[in-house]
Structures are given as structure tokens and as C-alpha cells.
Amino acid sequence: MIPRSFGYHDPATLDEALTLLGEYGEDGKLMAGGQSLLPMMKFRLASPAHIVDLCRIPGVDTIEESNGEIRIGALATHRSLEDSQLLKSRCPILAKAASSIGDAQVRNLGTIGGAIAHADPAANYSPVLVALGARFVVRSAQGERVVAAADFYKDTFVTALRPSEMVTEIRVLAFGREVGWEHAKLSRRASDFALVGVAVLLRADAADVCTQADVVLGAVAPVPVRMQGVEVALVGKPLTSAAAAQAASVTKLGDKTPSDVHADAAYRAEVAPVCVRRALEAAINRMTARNK
Numbered sequence: 618m619i620p621r622s623f624g625y626h627d628p629a630t631l632d633e634a635l636t637l638l639g640e641y642g643e644d645g646k647l648m649a650g651g652q653s654l655l656p657m658m659k660f661r662l663a664s665p666a667h668i669v670d671l672c673r674i675p676g677v678d679t680i681e682e683s684n685g686e687i688r689i690g691a692l693a694t695h696r697s698l699e700d701s702q703l704l705k706s707r708c709p710i711l712a713k714a715a716s717s718i719g720d721a722q723v724r725n726l727g728t729i730g731g732a733i734a735h736a737d738p739a740a741n742y743s744p745v746l747v748a749l750g751a752r753f754v755v756r757s758a759q760g761e762r763v764v765a766a767a768d769f770y771k772d773t774f775v776t777a778l779r780p781s782e783m784v785t786e787i788r789v790l791a792f793g794r795e796v797g798w799e800h801a802k803l804s805r806r807a808s809d810f811a812l813v814g815v816a817v818l819l820r821a822d823a824a825d826v827c828t829q830a831d832v833v834l835g836a837v838a839p840v841p842v843r844m845q846g847v848e849v850a851l852v853g854k855p856l857t858s859a860a861a862a863q864a865a866s867v868t869k870l871g872d873k874t875p876s877d878v879h880a881d882a883a884y885r886a887e888v889a890p891v892c893v894r895r896a897l898e899a900a901i902n903r904m905t906a907r908n909k
């Protein structure tokens with residue numbers, strides 16, 4: 618299908634973009650990589666009267682570390698996250714999550730800010746960002762606020778963003794080899810969205826007894842879901858395969874688990890514990906490898 622006609626604006630600065638967005642309100646839409654917006658417009662699921670294209674705005678695509686915090690510009694592409702040496706050494710779970718988004722064309726154009734704002738429940742980043750305790754810097758012409766990832770996702774394609782606001786930066790704490798981690802997605806084909814997505818971060822003491830576990834699932838509810846039962850089952854236990862299997866068996870999906878053409882809710886409920894167990898094992902293997 619062909620989108621409805623719309624006004625096109627390509628501001629040269631962030632301030633100009635925010636002013637336009639403030640002016641058009643509900644009638645305006647930002648466009649970053651266009652990888653989700655344009656298909657939505659072609660299906661007429663979105664019909665903005667004005668597009669504010671962010672492609673000419675400089676300086677909003679950097680990935681930098683300052684005082685143990687990594688700051689990622691919202692216009693950083695999935696490819697730049699995947700290839701970032703800083704992320705590979707200081708937040709490798711994000712680089713891995715970026716590397717399995719769609720195909721190379723999608724990763725070359727799609728941005729982390731666009732993915733966050735689009736809030737597809739099956740997206741790669743959302744469980745990872747909730748597990749990391751990420752914070753999103755959100756700006757409008759009126760000012761700036763910071764929203765925790767856990768408070769940002771409200772429903773399928775619905776976020777805490779107001780129509781006049783743009784995500785400008787993603788902040789996460791850097792970590793090193795002391796953390797065991799994994800992001801994995803179960804999908805029919807490599808480039809597909811997740812049927813189940815899993816993000817795991819594990820911390821342990823010198824005897825490999827778990828001191829903190831963050832286990833968050835994507836694609837099993839309208840928003841990322843923290844598996845508190847699994848986390849509680851891990852903390853205080855030596856991190857072994859047996860502990861991973863026991864904790865994963867506690868995985869429980871809620872009554873909002875989606876059924877769609879790709880998989881029904883019963884299938885997701887069946888495979889989720891397996892995905893969690895495999896992700897925990899991968900995280901434990903990374904953690905124990907640090908001592909070798």
C-alpha cells in the first residue's frame with residue numbers, strides 16, 4: 618500500500634527538530650531509520666500529517682563512557698552498537714542484542730532510539746535495557762527528563778513518551794568480566810523477531826555464589842517482564858548448571874502472553890523455561906571463564 622500524503626521536514630539541529638515536534642504534536646512523527654515507521658505508514662497503521670526526519674542532525678549517534686556510565690546517542694544505529702569496541706568490552710550484552718536485529722540492511726539504518734520508541738514487545742533491546750537498569754534521556758522544546766527503562770514501556774507500541782518528546786540518549790552502567798551475561802532470542806528464522814527473548818545478568822562472590830540476578834523476558838507480554846521467581850531462586854546459590862535448571866523451572870508467563878501467527882501462548886509458555894535455562898547456562902559459563 619502507499620502511505621497517505623504528508624509534510625516532510627529535515628531539520629539540521631536537535632533544537633529545530635524539537636520545535637517542529639512541539640508544533641505538530643499528535644500530527645507529527647519523528648523518523649530515525651524509518652525501519653518501523655515506514656512499514657507502519659505503508660500499512661496505514663500510522664498516518665502522520667508531518668514527518669520530522671532526524672537524518673541530518675549531527676552528534677546524537679555517539680557511544681561514549683564517562684565515570685563508569687555508557688551514554689549512547691539515540692541515533693546510533695544497530696550496526697554501530699554491534700561493532701562498538703566500547704560496548705564489546707564494557708556492555709557486551711547490548712552489542713550482542715544489536716547483532717541479531719533483523720538483517721544487515723535493517724541494522725545499517727535502524728536506530729536504538731527508534732527501537733525504544735517503537736516499543737515492539739518482541740524487540741531485542743527492551744528486555745536487555747530493563748535488565749541493565751537503563752535510563753532514557755527524553756527531551757522536548759520545554760526541557761529534559763530521565764525515565765527508567767522499567768517505567769518507560771507501558772503497553773504494546775505504547776511508552777511514557779509524550780507527543781512532543783524525543784529520546785535523545787540511553788544510559789547504562791558499564792560492567793566487566795565480573796558479570797555473567799546473555800541475550801538470546803528464539804525465532805523461526807535468524808532475522809525474525811523473537812518468539813521469546815531473554816536477557817540475563819548474573820553477579821557472584823569469589824566462591825561463585827550468586828549475589829544478584831537480573832532475568833527479563835521479551836515477546837511474552839506487551840512489555841518486558843522480570844522473572845522475579847527465577848531471580849530469587851538463584852540468589853544465594855552456587856552458580857552451577859543444576860542451579861540454572863532449577864531456577865529456570867520456576868519461569869512462569871502471565872495471562873497476557875500473546876498468541877499470534879508465529880506462535881500461540883501455550884507454545885511460548887512451553888519454550889520459555891528452556892530459553893531461560895540456556896541463557897542462564899551461557900551466563901554462568903561466561904562468568905566461570907573469567908577465572909581461567
Ligand SMILES: Cc1cc2nc3c(=O)[nH]c(=O)nc-3n(C[C@H](O)[C@H](O)[C@H](O)COP(=O)(O)OP(=O)(O)OC[C@H]3O[C@@H](n4cnc5c(N)ncnc54)[C@H](O)[C@@H]3O)c2cc1C
Pocket residue numbers: 646647648649650651652653654655691692717718719720723726727728729730731732733734735739740741742778782783784785808809810811
Ligand atoms: C525486516 C525487519 C526486521 C526486523 N527485525 C527486528 C528484530 O529482530 N528485532 C528488533 O528488535 N527489531 C527488529 N526490527 C525493527 C528495527 O529494530 C527498527 O530499526 C526499529 O524498531 C525502529 O528503529 P528506526 O530507527 O528505524 O525507527 P523509525 O522507524 O524511524 O521510528 C519508529 C518509531 O519511533 C519513533 N522515533 C524514532 N526515533 C525516535 C526518538 N529518538 N525519540 C522518540 N521517538 C522516536 C518514530 O516516530 C516512530 O514512531 C526489524 C525491522 C524490519 C524492517
